[in-house]
Amino acid sequence: VLGAGGAKLGRIVSYIPWPVIEGFTLGIAVIIFLQQVPAAVGSHPGSSSNAFISAIQSLAHLNVATVAWPLASVALVALIMVFAPRIHRKLPGSIIAIIVVSVIAAVSAIPLAKIGLLPSSLPTPQLPSFDPATLQALVAPALAVAALASIESLLSARVAASISDTGPYDADRELVGQGLASIASGFFGGMPATGAIARTAVNLRSGGRTRLAAIVHAIVLLGVVYLATGVVSQIPLAALSGVLMVTATRMVSVSTVRSVIGSTRSDTVVFIVTAIITVSVDLIVAVGIGIAVAAFFALRNLARSGGVHRVELPAPSQPEDEHIALFRLDGALFFGAADRMLERVTRIDNVSVVIIRMSQLQVLDATGARVITEMIHGLERRGITVLIKGIQSQHLRVATRVGVIASLRHQNHLFTDLVAAVSHARSHVSRAAAASISPDLPENSAR
Structure with missing residues (x-):
């Protein structure tokens, strides 16, 4: 990933058509919403890794006797997030909603599933092993992971730019930063770092506009790990699911969807196909298929122009x-x-x-x-x-x-x-x- 950024390969993200980006964004919003369905209804997540199928499975095992409290919590969170900014523009509706629901659940002993036990420290940093045989076996998988990480990071930056006016971004610098973060993560036994598309969208829809939002996010997580695991572990899952459901809804711009659908038939097809594949198959696969469909229509139009x-x-x-x-x-x-x-x-x-x-x-x-x-x-x-x-x-x-x-x-x-x-x-x-x-x-x- 670091090498891709140094080689100026980040510019490839500029070749992704606008309908693909918007279809991809819509699909992500649907995935975020569907992933919160189990917690919102007080059910266990389904066994499927697909968000849509998992949501259906969780609804199939719904306990009608206990569904009222989680749904009420989600509704209360949604109301607070909608009306808090109307009282004052700078009120953090999501934080207020989580605190209110958590306090109500703790005081009234409402049976709501909690986050539960969290780690209270980070792993001790250590140098990785440089065994030649192991390195040789990991070359191909590492390249595949690096390619996927690069694509997801670039898509994250592109989606962020389309969701909110955060100013221009440097795709190559994004790759360099993610590469350095992955190297640092390896010393702690962590996974490779990528730009998380869903988390980026939540960040923007929650009011984040600059790099400071990402820094605060990291510091807060570090503080939670060392200082507040006990408090955070008592937050109801329904409260978090309500926040994410509202955020997912805000990700969908009705005017943008109308603009895409009202443009051309080919762009509409690209938009819908990308959104459906994003929800039903995979994020990266959706982008690949979306670009392929867009390229097909572009070539067809080019052929007709001759x-x-x-x-x-x-x-x-x-x-x-x-x-x-x-x-x-x-x-x-x-x-x-x-x-x-x-x-x-x-x-x-x-x-x-x-x-x-x-x-x-x-x-x-x-x-x-x-x-x-x-x-x-x-x-x-x-x-x-x-x-x-x-x-x-x-x-x-x-x-x-x-x-x-x-x-x-x-x-x-x-x-x-x-x-x-x-x-x-x-x-x-x-x-x-x-x-x-x-x-x-x-x-x-x-x-």
Whole structure:
């Protein structure tokens, strides 16, 4: 992770489409909400690792006799969190709600499940073992974990930027920081550090805006471990679930959802697919599938933007023009559209010269260049001369490497000016017509 940050790989997060980010955020909000269902109804979590299935399983084993108190606690927490900021903007509604519910539960002896026993110290730091055999066995798993940690950290930063206006962020610095944190965690026997997407969202929706929020979070956790495990262990789980449910609800921006759904059909599909996969499968898998679906629609739209149009030759018209076909290539000519676009040119008939105008072509890949090459070969085999006009400098390399230029009958069949190309085509038609007439001249003279 540290190496990825040093290599400036954090910029890859900028290639994630907006509908994927919003679908991902919606899915996270649903997961956070569903994960709190067991505590909110006083039931045990389901056996499934999937949040939706686990919530269904916990509801299936619901004890109707004891569900009232947890639900009442969740409702009280929600009311306090909603109305406390209305009394004063700076009132920490979530903290007040937890304290109120905890005090009520302690004084009235309401049967609510508590957090329970917590560790009261951190492990003693120690140097890790550097056994060569162990290191060799851990290389592949470590790279996989590092890749996942990097992706989750970058997604966390991107989601944070989309949820709240926290200002610009440096993705590479984020990776460097997470890498250093993972190294430090290893000395205490801890797990690799990543940016927790759900926790980041909770932090922002609770009012966090700067790095100070993360520092305070770490200090408070450290203080709880050493000074307040007894007090914190008595907090009802229903109170915490209420806080997280309200926070999850606040993560969903109705106006943003409407904006995505009201944009284009393809963006709507990407948004919905990403959200569903996030909830039903996995966070990282959802992003991968979301990007793949977005890429599919982008390529389809790019393919549709391209076209082949037969256009009129420049005036004034000449008698030879009926034997010349001028085609203009527009948009993109790549693997998704090349065959379809050039099929019309390949089937042209009753002409002697075909001019391919490429000055309006925006995208040309190796597949597109190969199809042009095959098209030229096919036309030349039928006796149709092909001229190319206006091939752009950024396309010249791929056209040369794939064989477009070499497939032309002569090197002087490559033009930069349309008038010159048309003039050459007309001359070619005139010469061909003269050549077809000249064999009859001796016979006519004899008569």
